[in-house]
Amino acid sequence: MAQSEREKMVAGAWYNCVDPELDALRALAAEAVFEHRCLPPADRGDIAPQLRALLGSAGEGARIEAPFHCAYGFNIHLGDGVFLNAGCTILDTAPVRIGEGTMFGPGVQIYCPEHHKDPALRRAGLEIGRPVTIGRNVWIGGSAILLGGVEIGDDAVVGAGSVVTKSVAVGATVVGNPARRIVG
Numbered sequence: 001m002a003q004s005e006r007e008k009m010v011a012g013a014w015y016n017c018v019d020p021e022l023d024a025l026r027a028l029a030a031e032a033v034f035e036h037r038c039l040p041p042a043d044r045g046d047i048a049p050q051l052r053a054l055l056g057s058a059g060e061g062a063r064i065e066a067p068f069h070c071a072y073g074f075n076i077h078l079g080d081g082v083f084l085n086a087g088c089t090i091l092d093t094a095p096v097r098i099g100e101g102t103m104f105g106p107g108v109q110i111y112c113p114e115h116h117k118d119p120a121l122r123r124a125g126l127e128i129g130r131p132v133t134i135g136r137n138v139w140i141g142g143s144a145i146l147l148g149g150v151e152i153g154d155d156a157v158v159g160a161g162s163v164v165t166k167s168v169a170v171g172a173t174v175v176g177n178p179a180r181r182i183v184g
Contacts, residue, residue: 009093009129017093017113018125029054029073037066059100064088075112075129079136084108094129094148102134105142105160112148135170144179 005022008015036048046063047055054073059080068088070076075092078084079100087107090096094112116126130148134140138152141160152158153170162179172181 012094012129012131014116014126014128016125017127025072025074029070032073033067033069036064036068041066056095058082065106071113085142092129093127094131096132096134098134099136099138099154101136102138102140104140105144107143108140108146109144110146114148 003011005015005017005019006025009022032048032050032054036044036051039048044066046061047058051064051073052058056074056077058078059082061080062078062082064084065086067086068084070089071091071093073092075095076090077095077097079098079102081101082098083103085104085106085108088104089109091111091113096110096112110132112129112132113127114130116122132146132148132150134152135154135156137155138157140146140158141162143160144158144162144164146152146164150164151167152164153168153172155171156168157173158164158168158179159173159175161177162175163177164174165178168174168179169181174181
């Protein structure tokens with residue numbers, strides 16, 4: 001039996017993102033982030049009800065400021081005390097795991113999808129999702145971009161505006177485009 005495009009996506013294989021089932025899942029996420037953005041803060045709490053239900057997991061005290069955007073939501077896992085500041089985007093076509101106590105500045109973006117290099121296959125919607133794993137007590141500065149496939153070690157710092165294309169070691173500080181380790 002042939003795998004569905006969602007099954008291929010979840011398995012980390014190439015899949016067609018132009019698919020009715022995936023369209024419907026993205027529409028559910030759009031409704032959840034709309035509610036999160038539009039509820040008064042006192043009613044929304046740390047994470048609006050629809051978004052909390054959509055997420056893969058959200059630990060105690062995890063907070064997402066509005067506005068927020070995600071592709072699917074179910075691939076996002078937030079540890080205890082995670083804080084995502086306003087304007088964050090997570091394109092979660094693969095698992096995104098964010099460890100406890102980690103904080104994002106405003107406008108941080110995580111891009112799991114990688115579109116095919118062949119123009120014809122890219123036009124046809126072929127992509128693959130690469131997971132992102134962020135350790136505990138990490139600080140991601142505002143407007144940083146993390147590309148799919150990277151891992152950020154515990155206690156690391158990613159400078160504001162950095163573009164992270166490679167994994168970051170435990171306790172390291174990286175800055176720039178592409179992000180490079182600084183000493184001191």
